[in-house]
Amino acid sequence: MIRAVVEQHAEDAAFLFTSRNAALEARYTRLEDLERLDERIAANLDGLRFAKHAGQRIARMALRGGDAGEVFAAAVLACESEKSGAVTRLFDEAPADALAEGLCGAVAWLPFGRQRAALRELRASSNTVARRAALVAQVAHRRDPENALLAGVLDDDPRIVATALRAIGELGRTDLVVILAAAMHGDDPEARFWAAWSAALLGEAIGSHVLRAIAEHGRARAEQAAEIAAMTLPPSEAVAFVEGLTRRADRRRAAIRGAAALGDPKLLPTLLEWLDQPALARPAADAITTITGLAITAELSVEPPSDDDDDDETIDPDDGLAWPDAPALRAACERSRASWPAGTRHVLGHRIERSSLVRALRLGRQPERVRAAFELARAGEPLIDVEAPSERQLRALAGRS
Incomplete structure (x- = not known):
């Protein structure tokens, strides 16, 4: 085995x-994009496995000065190893600030049956990252953690608490809504958000109202809260909620995400109006695409405006989104306006119903897929993890039409 080849893997x-x-956070990523990435990840992991002990050693050596990606590669090999202590060695060798992301990514990636020994080791550990990773693994593979779930809610580590509260919704644990109710009135903003998220997913109206308050007050995760509130509030209340956000200049990005999630063409005139505002043009056009299915192709886009401040290092929240040609997009919407009656929710140009949501899961971009999975779960179907390895997602979608 050539060392340089293994190091490259x-x-x-x-x-x-x-x-x-990064692709999971991007608004333009589709399932087919994840498939291509996942195939390449799997091929490189196979290259490390083929090298056996040399592959494990080189992966661990890469931890020095590495990031979450290096932790992920070493953790995959460690978690599927039968050698006792292989996983706990990572806690001494991996960068502390990258350990959680890489280890949680590894246990979510690997098939559950190939990491049972490692999960026993993680569950028995006093390390908070280890306990969180064990919980993430079980939830990612839709295995009920049972007592570990309640222990997570009561943990001293706020990240474990947030993970456990989110898991209650992901696993459909309607018997634990009383725990969510208590957490929604707690002091920790992450715990409050994920408790409300899970409550809304499980059909509890209080969750939608807490999310609405988070969005209206501009608290942490306000834009994400606006999406879920818009999807789960009664339709007339949801429209009024989003319209209220549009009237506040500091809440308009949340309003755009709420409008996209709600999918009511009644909100299109406001979105079309905002195409003339540079700070809102791209997300507004993106929301229009989500509702109508009109992609911002070359015919409906323009060149980005010139940036005179080359030294500006501010992160662009809309990086990767096309700049819309406002007159062209307005004309395209006007031509097809009759296809999208106001008062009826739409996704990608189709009325929201089971078939259009499954279509969005298969063909939509990542934000649309996240919302479609949530909507289907609220209707009683298992929640598809749209961040899972693509092979697992395709298996979950195989029985849905």
């Missing part, structure tokens, strides 16, 4: 894991 696996995480 370790480097590429780490880089691709980081790229995949």
Whole structure:
């Protein structure tokens, strides 16, 4: 085995894991994009496995000065190893600030049956990252953690608490809504959000109202809260909620995300009006695409405006989104306006119903897929993890039409 080849596998696996995480956050990523990334990650991990002990050693050596991607590659090999202590060694060797992301990514990636020994080791650990990773693994594979779930809610680590509260919704644990009710009135903003998210997913109206308050007050995760509130409030109340956000200049990004999630064409005139505002043009056009299915192709886009401040290092929240040609997009919407009656929710140009939601899961971009999975779960179907390895997602979608 040529050492340089194995080192390249370790480097590429780490880089691709980081790229995949970025793709999950990007608004233009589709399932087919994840498939391509996942195939490349799997191929590089296989290259490390083929090298056996040399592959494990090189992956661990890459931890020095590495990031979450290097932790991911080393943790995958450690978690599927039968050697006692292989996983706990990572806590001494991996960068502390990258350990949680890389280890949680590894246990979510690997098939559950190939990491049972490692999960027993993680569950028995006093390390908070280990306990969180064990919980993440079980939830990612839709295995009920049972007592570990309640222990997570009561943990001293706020990240474990938030993970456990989110898991209650992901696993459909309607018997634990009383725990969510208590957490929604707590002091920790992450715990409050995920408790409300889970409550809304499980059909509890209080969850939608707490999310509405989070969005209206501009608290942490306000834009994400606006999406879920718009999807789960009664239709007339949801429209009024989003319209209220549009009237506040500091809440308009949340309003755009709420409008996209609600999907009511009644909100299109406001979105079309905002195409003339540089700070809102791209997200507004993106929301129009989500509602109508009109993609911002070359015919409906323009060149980005010139940036006179080359030294500005501010992160662009709309990076990757096309700049819309406002007159062209307005004309396209006007031509097809009759296809989208106001008062009826739409996604990608189709009325929201089971078939259009499954279509969005298969063909939509990542934000649309997140919302479609949530809507289907609220209707009683198992929640599809749209961040899971694509092979697992495709299996889950195989029985849905």
